[in-house]
Amino acid sequence: MPVEITDDEYKKFKELIDKENRREDEEKLRKEFFIEELSQKVDMLLDLNKSYGPIEAYALTFTKFIHNDFKAHKTDVLWFNWSQIKKYLTDKCLEDDYKLKKSFREHLLYRGIKTNINRKYNTFKVSKCQPKKKTKK
Numbered sequence: 001m002p003v004e005i006t007d008d009e010y011k012k013f014k015e016l017i018d019k020e021n022r023r024e025d026e027e028k029l030r031k032e033f034f035i036e037e038l039s040q041k042v043d044m045l046l047d048l049n050k051s052y053g054p055i056e057a058y059a060l061t062f063t064k065f066i067h068n069d070f071k072a073h074k075t076d077v078l079w080f081n082w083s084q085i086k087k088y089l090t091d092k093c094l095e096d097d098y099k100l101k102k103s104f105r106e107h108l109l110y111r112g113i114k115t116n117i118n119r120k121y122n123t124f125k126v127s128k129c130q131p132k133k134k135t136k137k
Helices: 007-052 053-074 083-089 102-110
Strands: 077-081 113-118 123-128
Touching: 053 077, 053 102, 053 113, 077 083, 083 123, 102 113
Parallel strands: none
Antiparallel strands: 077 123, 113 123
């Protein structure tokens, strides 16, 4: 026995299908924008590595992040959990997984950031200092 659909039911069905198609199109566009933004960020990081070198690039990004935190918290000293900070730093910045490389620390000092690791309390202290001047050898 065939079932007939009324005009109102058909209009409602058509509206639902159109709404679902619009939602899928919006989701597709959102993903495309996300991929485009992500590729721009990757290109920006690659350019940063080309112009500064890896350690310098990481120090520059870390410094920008820390300076923003200093402004947000209106302080000159920040304390972090050392085991969590290690997750955010790359292998290029860490030496033997328990201390910062000397070159990374020096690049931070050139930009006015001083660090101190206390393994006993598992803390990482970051403070402002006068930027260290580079000397030519």
